[in-house]
Amino acid sequence: MPPKTALVWFRRTLRLDDNEALCTALEENERIVPVFVLDPVILSRPDTGARRVAFLYDGLHALDAALRERGSYLVLQHGDPAEELGRLARETGATALYYSQEYEPAGRARDVRVTAALGLESHACLDHLLSEPGSVKTKTGTPYTVFTPYFRAWQEQAFAVPRSAPERIATPLGIATDPLPTGSAALPAGETAARAQLTAFRHTALSHYDTGREFPAEPGTSQLSAYLKFGMLSPRRALEATRQQPKSAGRDAWIRQLAWRDFYYQILWHFPHVATGCFKPQFDALAWHNDEAFFAAWQRGETGYPFIDAALRQLAQTGTMHNRARMAVASFLTKDLLCDWRLGENYFMQQLLDGDQAANNGGWQWAAGTGTDAQPYFRIFNPVSQGEKFDPEGDYVKRWCPELKPIPSKWVHKPWELSVNEQAAVHCVLGRDYPSRIVEHSEQRTKALALYKSLNCG
Ligand SMILES: Cc1cc2nc3c(=O)[nH]c(=O)nc-3n(C[C@H](O)[C@H](O)[C@H](O)COP(=O)(O)OP(=O)(O)OC[C@H]3O[C@@H](n4cnc5c(N)ncnc54)[C@H](O)[C@@H]3O)c2cc1C
Structure with missing residues (x-):
């Protein structure tokens, strides 16, 4: 035999x-x-x-x-x-x-x-995943479409204990194999690198992740998404390692993010139409403007809104972007520039190192207000106050838009409030050294509200 x-x-x-x-x-x-x-x-x-x-x-x-x-x-x-x-x-x-x-x-x-x-x-x-889609269901047996009740039920699950790597693996000798291609990615790949990153995060940022996660200039998040995406890190291992740390608001908040990951996967599994259309199909009729020049300026990080531009330049240069910034640029593309969320979703997939269909689609539909427990369409992020709140000194903005370095922190998220003379005095003139705004937020906000309202989708 x-x-x-x-x-x-x-x-x-x-x-x-x-x-x-x-x-x-x-x-x-x-x-x-x-x-x-x-x-x-x-x-x-x-x-x-x-x-x-x-x-x-x-x-x-x-x-x-x-x-x-x-x-x-x-x-x-x-x-x-x-x-x-x-x-x-x-x-x-x-x-x-x-x-x-x-x-x-x-x-x-x-x-x-x-x-x-x-x-x-x-x-x-x-x-x-931590839980198979379908294993967490409502009392009536339907999939959850709202995160908070899903999370409550998800937490009740007994997740499998992670298993160690086998010590020996018997494989027939001499099977022909093609040479492995060369990659040279910016991030070290593989499970050893992933575990090292998990350990570093557990011992530095985890305990205050609940607050630290909001500031794009700080290394306050795990930066494990690319490892999770490629399965170089097991979500069961990540959960177990986190649970071994003392209980803290940071620890709980991080585990919640792992649940978000499962949540969007189960949405994609049960409602595969989201891959191409709105989770709520009534939004498929939205008459997006899809202005090509606006979309190109957004991609280049030249909208004239520093927080938005910093995030998009970070993405183009590194393939990563902080979650807060992802939410802000997604809101800006859909609600300020009135471009279809699928344009942004696709661009993110081309650029992101952690590009993942379930999380990306879920994030974009959330921001566009077309998805599962979406922020209602009438809640529109203000690109200036987002920057002022989550990048108060402008460190993030100045890192990715260095031409804004001479602008005092107070104006770094709204440089147009400086007079032309003041701009000239610090050698950062809008339209010459840094782009002028391509749209005016409050005007676009009104247009977006009218666009969504015209559908009568509540
Ligand atoms: C418009 C938009 C697009 C996004 N596209 C992606 C994507 O393509 N790939 C991706 O992995 N995440 C995506 N996210 C979610 C989130 O921004 C990233 O997972 C996070 O920034 C990765 O950084 P981190 O590993 O330091 O995360 P941490 O904050 O440390 O979170 C831990 C892990 O939880 C998971 N996670 C965190 N937030 C979410 C979330 N909202 N949805 C699903 N899983 C989450 C990730 O696997 C992450 O590595 C997107 C969010 C938005 C708003």
Whole structure:
């Protein structure tokens, strides 16, 4: 009898620690083949950002190194997963397939197609989220569409205890593999880097995360999103490590963010129409203006609103943006520039290192007022007071818009209130050194309210 062999198909859970698919495969088989298939269809999608591809490539190197330490290695193939996995199963005599469950519509459709084509015994495991969509439901059995009651029910769940990485992994020798591509992402990839970041965050910012998380100039958040997105960090491990810290308002607030992550995944799972349309379909009729020049100025960080411009320049230069700034720029694009939230959503996916369909779509629809327990459309962020409140000294703005450095803090979020002579005296003249405002907030606010109101959506 040949040894019982299984394929472990890595996609996003790029780790050995607390990898349910891997652990289960090892328990139920004598040897496994760890495989990653680089699918040209995904790589060429317009929303596949180059930064994430580089980070993925680095992550594959880290995964391969971790496998080699345990006597195994990563088999990399290029092509259609159904064909590549089928060929590998025939070559190795594998009779089963293990993978971490996917929740995005495209990933789900691919998995249905691939598993049907392979005809192997297939096991989809819970690795990417803390709770499976559908496991947290209202008393009447429907999915939650409002976060606060979802969170209450989510907290009642008994989450699985994270499992350690296996010590040895038996893999058949000599399987042909393509060379691993080179990435060179700005952020160190892989589970060791992810765990180091988690440890650093637990010991520095976690206890005061509830207040520290609001200020984009400060390192007050975990900066774990890209690791969670690619499964280089297990959410179960992150939760367990956090719960080991003394109870604090910061700790509770951070755990709540992990629940937001699950929440938006379960929205995408139960209501896949959000991938292309408004969660509340009545908003699909909104007559967005979609002014191309406005959208281009927004992308370049040249709207003339310092807090907005700083955030968008940070995004373009680094692929990251603070949550507070994401909310502000999303509100600005939709409510001040009257551009469709999908333009911003797509641009974020192209730029963000942590670009994640569920969280990104949820965030954009929240800001546009078209989503689940959205902030009502009539609550519109003021780009000046957001800056004054969350960047009081203008440190964030001056970091990303250095031409504003000479402007005194009092005016740094509204430099147009300085007279032309005052601007000239500090060598920052609007329209010459820094853009003039492309719109006037209070006027646009009135237009946005009229636009939304015309739908009679309450
Ligand atoms: C318009 C908009 C777009 C967004 N796009 C993305 C995206 O593409 N990918 C992404 O991971 N997050 C997205 N977010 C959520 C949030 O901004 C980021 O998760 C956060 O800024 C990442 O920084 P951090 O890891 O330091 O987060 P922390 O504040 O330390 O939070 C811990 C973790 O919780 C999760 N989380 C936090 N806030 C949210 C949230 N609102 N929704 C879902 N999960 C959350 C993330 O995985 C994050 O790493 C978006 C928010 C908005 C308003």
